[in-house]
Amino acid sequence: MVCERSADLVKPYESGLFCRVVIFIVFISINFGVCECEGISPEKCLIWGLGLNPDRVLPVRYFYIQAVNSKGENLTLSPGKDTFKVKISSLDKKEHIRIHVPPPLDREDGSFLVRYRLYGTALNGLKIDVLHNDAPVAMSPYIMQGPVYHEYCDCPEPDASAWRSVMQCPAEEPQILADFKSFPSVDLQYIRQEVPPRFSNRGGLIHYAIIDNQLYRRTLGKYTDFKMFSDEMLLSLTRKVRVPDVEFFINVGDWPMETRRSDAVPVLSWCGSTDTRDIVLPTYEVTHSTLEAMRGVTNDLLSVQGNTGPPWVNKTSQAFFRGRDSREERLQLVSLSKQNPELLDAGITGWFFFRDREKHVGKTPLVGFFDFFKYKYQVNVDGTVAAYRFPYLMLGSSLVLKQDSQYYEHFYSYLEAGTHYIPVKRNLSDLLEKIKWAKENDAEAQEMARVGQAAARELLQPSRLYCYYYRVLHMYSERQTGQPAQHADMELVPQPDDHTAACTCGRKSHKEEANTKDEL
Template identity: 40%
Template sequence: METYNWNSFVVYMILISIKLSDSNEIKISGPGLQPQNIVMPARYFLVNFTYLNEDSYTPYLGKNLAVEINGRSTKSNYCRVWVNTLDRKDGTFIVRYKVYETCINLSISIYYKNKHIENSPFMFEGPIQPDQCDCPDEDFNLWLKKYGCSSSYENIINDLKPFNKLDMSTQIQKIVQKYHKPESTSFCHYVIKKNKIYRDCYGKHIGFNMFADNILLSLARKVFLPDMELVINLGDWPLVHKDSEPLPVFSWCGSNDTVDIVMPTYDLTESALENMGRITLDTLSVQGNVERKWNNRKPMAFWRGRDSRAERLKLIDIARAYPELFNVSLTNFFFYRDKEAQYGPKQPHISFFKFFDEWSKRLENKVTIRDSMTHVPQPKFECNCPLKNKNIHEEL
């Protein structure tokens, strides 16, 4: 039996080698193969062995895959690039790389068993800019096209449609008058003028403005943004009730009873902006740290969090009523300490890795910068922008 298993393994590996001789069996794709056009905190591309799946995958594959990324900087023959390969354990590898300075003559070499795969190395004259570079594209529509984005998205159009013909100055006054409750709400009024970011924040706890700042600053480094103003709710609960006057407030969350304009939560945006930086838990790295196959995972809703809303306590009640469908626990008691005995015991935090394991017509408004507003500057970073920006932008 041992001889049979060994012979089967040898035959299997020979078949793999034969298959790999057909270059069509390996497909390379992703935005990381357009580094001159697409600037990201961490660029990435996929290496897909198309004949494999989760069931036929073997760890042997990853040991024979190698990626090298080299280039020159404007000051030396070496360019600082960090490469990281993530094995999804289904025949697909995510290769991500972070550029720390302006690079030229960048080469991406992909090897399997010490041999280049088809079209490798991939060559790019450059310049290849790091994400910190303040080198915005002047044409907004062209920038969207370069990044593979649609000119419009139905969800965004539907969310913004109720506010097409509103005077933002009036709306801002209404929002401040209604929701400025320093002890319980926090929000910021942002103005983008000539691609610079300004804000006025309201509330006692406004530290979360860093997340909104980072999103806007990152976009402004990549493209000249239209002049605009918006209000972003910094709290973890929506503000605008559906039975009240609809006001244009962006929030990280929504509910059936509210009409806030919902955008991706700061956890996800920050993990993308800090990918391969100070954030190690992101939607890419998670895919390379899953141990169990999909079929081996439990078909349950899994949740952990603190007691910041009464609805979270209700979730505990639901989970206890349907334990076969929910795995729910609180990790800390702060707001409802008197109910810890009822809704505890609290459970330790779960690693993010393990968590996954077990708008058309517009009204033009004059965008003005108020004297009270704070300018949010771009971080200082030495860059070699290819062209001097002409400050071309479209006003909203």
């Protein structure tokens, strides 16, 4: 087995013989120096994760492999992207189910992320084989007794507490608790009268009701196309767990809405700010990429973990930014970049808000997102609101320099400036100074990047998004007064109908369970 290692660049010398000697020494140091890959021990490797439990239904299931050597030590560097092979099949050989299982993602730290998407329900269960050089790894094979439901199987768990336990949902979410402090009670009759006239002309507002686990809505405002994102997440959630009857409004525009400090009304939004009282949900960007992972999108919370660029020592020691012109500070970045190219590489890739300045500032070609991580430092500057790339940057192996902002996403309260990322003043006046610090304190910068990445991996697991959505709706339902209702001007939002994927739900419905209890 060959360890993946990087070596410092060797300055060429005029003497060909000396050059060959230096190259030989470097070759020796790469292949025979301190190396963790003395031999992976398949039986000592570790395997864990939600994707090994049949009751944890997600669009893409996932689990982890930790490479361990013969001494029982966890590897902390990559042993090679082809170290492990995974095969997933139905326990019933007569049951033909399409299962998409790409190669494990090498997270470059000795661990691997395994993903798979079911396109049908495995009624009898699944067998998961994890191999290293054809030898079974850890406790492989793993048997998941059926049924194992696929994403579009409408088969909600009637016991929400059991679902939360299976999904390993956190007991509390600090941001949710903070958001609901402004709303000790929610008077449904009042918000039905108050919210539409105040906010329907502000862009996109959707009035939802979940009644008996069915989703209903009416649209308010001119720009409501983004309801597709809230629809798909709410439908996905109600396929997995019974949600309490609840009636609420979701803002599908960019900006948070409720600015009142007193007499505020609860509006659910994808972004919050220190100037508003909106209740924050995970953004449409992270939820959509989670729902469409390994299908409609390529950049998602899982795929980015295996595409974090070269090892730290081989990354370019510059800060990097690419993005459109959605905030003036982004144009300022380009100016700083032109004046300090050794520190910063920044460019605007699309013009809409400041088109009169395009000729002066210039337009830069698009760069693939995974290529961002060729650079040691990533600059995160707000767009119209919080930059929704931030969670993806945090999942990479670069150090994030984040602009101070009044805007936030649902997970920001867990992060600490100076521990998980480097804070930068809103006017960017200290950006160059912070980049210089990172360059001069390379080991500390690398460690901060690692700590931030580790936090993001935990906070941004797809399962946590479902837990968060459920927690918001559950807390809202506990505080609402009045009866949630399907109003005459609401339409049913149907579950998607996929005739190609069988779905035989073996769980008792809420009504069936109630009838069973009555009989007892």
